[in-house]
Every structure is written in structure tokens, then in C-alpha cells.
Amino acid sequence: MSLQALLDDGDEVLIPAPDYPLWTAAVSLAGGRPVHYRCDEASGWQPDVEHLRAQVGPRTKAVVVINPNNPTGAVYGDEVLGRLLDVAREHDLVVLSDEIYEQILFDDATHTATASLAPDLLCLTFNGLSKAYRLAGFRSGWMTVSGLPATSGEARSLRRGPRHPRQHAAVPQRAGAARGGDGARRPARAGRACCCPADGCASSATPVSSLLREIPGVACTTPQGALYLFPRLDPDVYDVQDDQALVLDLLREQHLLLVQGTGFNWPEPDHLRIVTLPHVETLRDAMGRLAEFLEGRRTRG
Incomplete structure (x- = not known):
């Protein structure tokens, strides 16, 4: 939905390599051209910001961030996120931040929401109930828009899900994640399901x-x-x-x-x-x- 609204035919979107391949596919289906920037295995799969910078062209519209990352398992540090966002500022890029794994962290790793470092940038943050809340089959997710001047500093959220009775299984504590409530801090911990804590x-x-x-x-x-x-x-x-x-x-x-x-x-x-x-x-x-x-x-x- 966001890419169909954003892209004209031939517009470019910067996507990490390796990536979650639906991003590449969705850009192509929206008429855009996916351009991949390298993540550096020697640096724990952190984005290579200079390589990203080199990929920016006159038709670049947006940059995708996948953090924590599928398929590498990397969690991006604030320093590299800040440098990546500097590139977005320099070229007036929309930031598309895929944070579906934000609560699945190991050892002392910490996740920083991309939008929290970029109140001045138009940032679309994507999340849902599929991973931390173990409700992949329910296809429930949301997109939060922040940094857009029209919001006057307030984030706006769009939730999307099928109109089906099984939506009642998304109990308020979990659905509350979309509102930033207590449910966002209490992923499911027990029971047989399609994902794990x-x-x-x-x-x-x-x-x-x-x-x-x-x-x-x-x-x-x-x-x-x-x-x-x-x-x-x-x-x-x-x-x-x-x-x-x-x-x-x-x-x-x-x-x-x-x-x-x-x-x-x-x-x-x-x-x-x-x-x-x-x-x-x-x-x-x-x-x-x-x-x-x-x-x-x-x-x-």
C-alpha cells in the first residue's frame, strides 16, 4: 500500500542486501526499481552506509531499513542508523523501517526504533502480531507514519487485517501493541504456536x-x-x-x-x-x- 502510493514508474528504492525479498518484489510490483545496498558481514551485517550513499540517484525516493534483520539476525546500532538517516536527510528520502522482530532480541542486544532518531524525516514504520506475538496466520499488522509535517509532531497509525471472526483471538493486550500500550512490552511466552519467544x-x-x-x-x-x-x-x-x-x-x-x-x-x-x-x-x-x-x-x- 505504501509503495503504490509513493512510487511512479521507474522510481528507485534502496533495499539492503541481503533483504527480506518481499521488499524487492513489492517495489517491482509498484512499478519501481529496487536498488540494493550492501550489508557488511565482517561488521556483523551492519549496513555499509558509504555503499548505500553511492547507490542514491536522481530517482531515488526511499530507503528500506530491516532491523532486526531477516535473514542475517543483525540488530543495528544507533551510530550506523544515525549515519544512514543522514543520507536520507541529504537526499530527502522517505524512510521505510521494517521492525517486525523488534522484541526478538538476544543477550544484551537492544533495538532502537528508527523513527525515534529521525523526528524530522518522513518515516513509515511497519510492525505486526506475526512474530513476537506468534499470530502469523492472522495477517494482522500496522504502519505508523511519523515525521510528516501534517501530523504536527504526532504519529498516525494505519492498521490492516482481514475481516474475519478469528480477529477476536487477537486479545486486547496483543492488539494494544499497535497503540504502544502494555501489550507491546509483553510478547507471548507460553503455548504451542507458530513462533517462539x-x-x-x-x-x-x-x-x-x-x-x-x-x-x-x-x-x-x-x-x-x-x-x-x-x-x-x-x-x-x-x-x-x-x-x-x-x-x-x-x-x-x-x-x-x-x-x-x-x-x-x-x-x-x-x-x-x-x-x-x-x-x-x-x-x-x-x-x-x-x-x-x-x-x-x-x-x-
Whole structure:
């Protein structure tokens, strides 16, 4: 909805690489042109602000921020967010901030709302009940508009959801997240559902990232939030030309489903995305299967 309102044919939107691919798709479907700026794996997948700056052109309209990030699990620091927002100020860009994982944080990681650092910029913040509140199937989300002069300093929120009786299951404490109430600070902690509380995800992500690093030729940045790992396969150890074919072979041989890194608009076929939702025992078994699979594809050492 926001991109259809914002973009004319050929307008450009800056999107992180890797990205949540719906952003790239939605820009294209709205007639725009997605332009990817690099996130730096060596810096814990923080945005490369200078590379972002270099991507700005005369038709650039907006910049997308995904924080905490899918697929890398990065949580952006205030310093890098501030520098990114400086680029938006310099070029009068709309800021589109995807913060659906804001409450799924590990260890001492803290999340800063992008809009809180940019009261002078038009910022659209996207959130919902799918992740921290474990109501993915209910398709309930909201967009908050801030920084627009017409709001006179007040944020305006648009909520969108299907007209269906199951909306009654979104109890007031959780629906209150859209209003910034107590529900926003109390994600669901118990029960069988489609997502997990942050402490459960952290207990899975940390040992799994360590297990990945034990596989020869595999590197993995420990995530700070969200539900994912994005390990790298050393191209000197694994000669992967087609990562989509690789994950299909993995599925056939080990009955293990991962997603190829190029599916997240990463330019090289050297990454995989792993979801950390399963119990740690299940993930340990999965990493053993991945190690066995990769053992047969090593080209060196």
C-alpha cells in the first residue's frame, strides 16, 4: 500500500542486501526499481552506509531499513542508523523501517526504533502480531507514519487485517501493541504456536551458530535477534555455482530444507539461510545432516 502510493514508474528504492525479498518484489510490483545496498558481514551485517550513499540517484525516493534483520539476525546500532538517516536527510528520502522482530532480541542486544532518531524525516514504520506475538496466520499488522509535517509532531497509525471472526483471538493486550500500550512490552511466552519467544530462539541460535563454525569452510555470524542464521560457505572449500541446486540436493539427500542466499538478493551463491525456530535438539540433528552433506562437496581441505 505504501509503495503504490509513493512510487511512479521507474522510481528507485534502496533495499539492503541481503533483504527480506518481499521488499524487492513489492517495489517491482509498484512499478519501481529496487536498488540494493550492501550489508557488511565482517561488521556483523551492519549496513555499509558509504555503499548505500553511492547507490542514491536522481530517482531515488526511499530507503528500506530491516532491523532486526531477516535473514542475517543483525540488530543495528544507533551510530550506523544515525549515519544512514543522514543520507536520507541529504537526499530527502522517505524512510521505510521494517521492525517486525523488534522484541526478538538476544543477550544484551537492544533495538532502537528508527523513527525515534529521525523526528524530522518522513518515516513509515511497519510492525505486526506475526512474530513476537506468534499470530502469523492472522495477517494482522500496522504502519505508523511519523515525521510528516501534517501530523504536527504526532504519529498516525494505519492498521490492516482481514475481516474475519478469528480477529477476536487477537486479545486486547496483543492488539494494544499497535497503540504502544502494555501489550507491546509483553510478547507471548507460553503455548504451542507458530513462533517462539525470544529466549527460546536465543537458546537455539547460539549453539547452532557454534555448530556451523565447526564445519570446515563454514563461517557464521552469531545473530543478535530475529529468527535466522545466514552462514557463509567458503568458495575456496566449496565450489558452488548454483546455490538453488545445492539446497535442492540437500533436501533430496538429507531431507533438510534450507533457503539459498541468492533468494534474499545476495549477489553470490555462497550463503544459506537457516531458521532457528525448531528445538535445539532438532537443530543439532539438522546441522549434523548439513555437515555430512557438505563433507561430500568439499573441493579442498
